[in-house]
Amino acid sequence: MSTENGNYGAENIQALEGLEAVRKRPGMYIGSTDTKGLHHLVWEAIDNSIDEHLAGYCDLIETIIHEDNSITVKDNGRGIPTGMHEKLQKSALEVVMTVLHAGGKFDKNTYKVSGGLHGVGISCVNALSILLKAEIHREGKVFTQEYSQGKPITPVKEIGNSDKTGTYITFKPDAEIFETLVYKFDTLSTRLREMAYLNKGLTLTIIDERETEDDGTFKHETFHSEGGLKEFVRYLDESRTSIIPEPIYAIGKEENVEVEVALQYNTGYTENIYSFVNNINTREGGTHVSGFKRALARVFKQYGDDNNLFSKLKFAINGEDFREGLTAIVSVKVPEPQFKGQTKGELGNSEVTGIVSRCVGDVLKAYLEENPNQAKRVVEKVILAATARNAARKAREMVQRKNVLTGSGLPGKLSDCSSKDPAESEIFLVEGDSAGGTAKQGRDRNFQAILPLRGKILNVEKALEYRIYENEEIKNMFTGLGVSIEEKDGERILNIEKLRYHKVVIMCDADVDGSHIETLILTFFFRYMRPLITNGHIYIASPPLYQVKKGKQFRYCWNEEERKEAMEFYGGDMANIKVQRYKGLGEMNAEQLWDTTMDPTTRILKKITVEDAIGANNIFSVLMGDEVPPRRAFIESHAKYAKIDV
Ligand code: 0RA
DSSP states (O other): OOOOSSOOSGGGHHHHHHHHHHHHOHHHHHSOSSHHHHHHHHHHHHHHHHHHHHTTOOOEEEEEEOTTSOEEEEEOSSOOOOSEETTTTEEHHHHHHHSTTOHHHHOOOSOOOOSSSSOSOHHHHHHTEEEEEEEEEETTEEEEEEEETTEESSOOEEEEEOSOOEEEEEEEEOTTTOSOOOOOHHHHHHHHHHHHHHSTTOEEEEEEEEEEOTTSSEEEEEEEOSSTHHHHHHHHTTTSOBSSSSOEEEEEEETTEEEEEEEEEBSSOOOEEEEEETTEEOTTOBHHHHHHHHHHHHHHHHHHHHTTOSTTOSSOOOGGGGGTTEEEEEEEEOSSOOEESTTSOEEOOTHHHHHHHHHHHHHHHHHHHHOHHHHHHHHHHHHHHHHHHHHHHHHHHHHHHHHHHTTTOOOTTOBOOSOOOGGGOEEEEEESHHHHHHHHHHSOTTTEEEEEEOSSOOOTTTSOHHHHHHOHHHHHHHHHHTOEEEEETTEEEEEOTTOSOSEEEEEOOSSHHHHHHHHHHHHHHHHHOHHHHHTTOEEEEOOOSEEEEETTEEEEESSHHHHHHHHHHTTSOTTTEEEEEOOSGGGSOHHHHIIIIIOTTTOOEEEOOHHHHHHHHHHHHHHHSSOHHHHHHHHHHOGGGTTOOO
16 A cells, blocks of 8 residues: 655656745745744645535544644544555655645545635645654554655555544644744634634644643643534624624525525624635625625615614615624635635625525525514614714714815824825824824934824724714824725725825833723724725834843843843843833933834834734723623733723
8 A cells, every 4th residue: 555665756856846836935825934824834734624524524623732833733534545646656645745736636525725815735734844744544544654845755654553534744844934933822723713613513622732731731722613603703792792682693505605694783883794715714805795795785774664764864874884783704615716805815706795695685584574673673773873974974074174174184293204205104103292202302204203192092992983083183193194084885985095104103102001002093993994904004113121221331122031131141240230111102212212113224113914903903892892701801811901990
């Protein structure tokens, strides 16, 4: 059964060339070589096991982070075939592991995760690992083969008997490729939890051998959901108050497209729609989300009209009004998904719109007829939303009109830069007038503008939208940045064509209050100016935590480690070393602030991703939402935020 060792010559060159391309341009295959790309290797490995689950052969996937940051992904599927591949004259296992995109050619699963962000195949993981070991349990035997940088270093060996079936892949990412090799438990476990909700009945576990719990076992978690998306929606809305007792759940299949949707309405005002195609998060939505929105508007509109519920309204209801306080998950399984959009995170298959719309429409229609009390509550909420939107539009128009009337229209508190070229201009949003003053003195006025924000900006979770436009700080952000909200085809869109600065830098104190305000500002951007985040315009400044000084010499330190290092550097003699802990930006003078936090040649700016903002949004919902228990639990488990009074 095992192939001969040694002869990996001429006939293999083509295959090896494929993997050479992966090593030469890893970004083309896994997106990047930073921490995101590093984690992508795990998604890739798990996706193969998920495919095996979708084919109906696997119900357990175990992930292990080993002490050296190598990863094992084990499944109890059929095991990759190890027999001879006739045409290529080597084992199927070796072909799957060493030929680009070969994995899918062997199995006939309907739903391959292909074309999108994932789906480049396990061979890419192999190409980018300094060592990979495949262990296959199949036909009563155990087979292994090892590879380095995508090339086999052993033949396929039969090493024993087994009464199980499955595929175990262990890989160690190549330090030549990746900028960082350290895996994050939370990143992996969040995705595994999501996978469990998206694939009900599948169990996913994670073990972190780098850390032990109090009871001496390794840090671990197990995810399993029988309720699937219904449970997912409940989990996402844990900190909010639902207005219907149970999530509404739709499931259906048409033309080989499987649809699964769960939705629930809460007392809040924000719309949270999460969408997936073949288990992959489609952040930019797409035809499946359009179909869902279409069904929602169509069915509720019809129901309201039939029951004469909208007759008193003096203005039209639009699509958005049906989505205030909505939390929904739209998951579809599509045989040949086409992805488009900036980050390939948008489903393009046009046939999916109608399929999702019909499936959700039928279920929703029946739900409204069978549950008149729930229907009434949701319709009342829709009417409130439309009324508030109308008020918000008036408030917004007023603000926007006023700005036109007051000359330049820029906020009085803005210290603008001289440059009028947005591409080279930056704006610092600074917490407090006093730090704002220091920043104004310290900046390079050629290209750096300062906008101080006073106190805690409005609590955008609780506030009605029209109140938001009345808030001074928020008005200043819209006018200062040069962005506006416009309505097009009944949907609100953010116009960023006149964005005045391509870098928007949030600069807050490095303490509890500062991180709270940072969370608030990020949440605001996430909810009201999201395109600024997705287009990469939002940054966070990193002021230092300490200055360590000896005589006239000093060093700035951004963490404990650097502080210790600096103290050692200065000889460790405490009598002569002065350590200053910066509690706020206000403790630095203008020159220090420039040197450490604003000077483009030395500062550390953290670019905010949508994931960061989602994190802030969730933290914020927990801290500010209606429910007390999750808030308490959260505060008790996050010392960083422990002092916030909520
Ligand atoms: C090719 C063919 C078959 C299964 C697989 C590949 C397979 C691949 C992976 C990757 C991770 N886990 C996996 N499990 C299975 C079908 C084999 C058959 O027909 O028995």
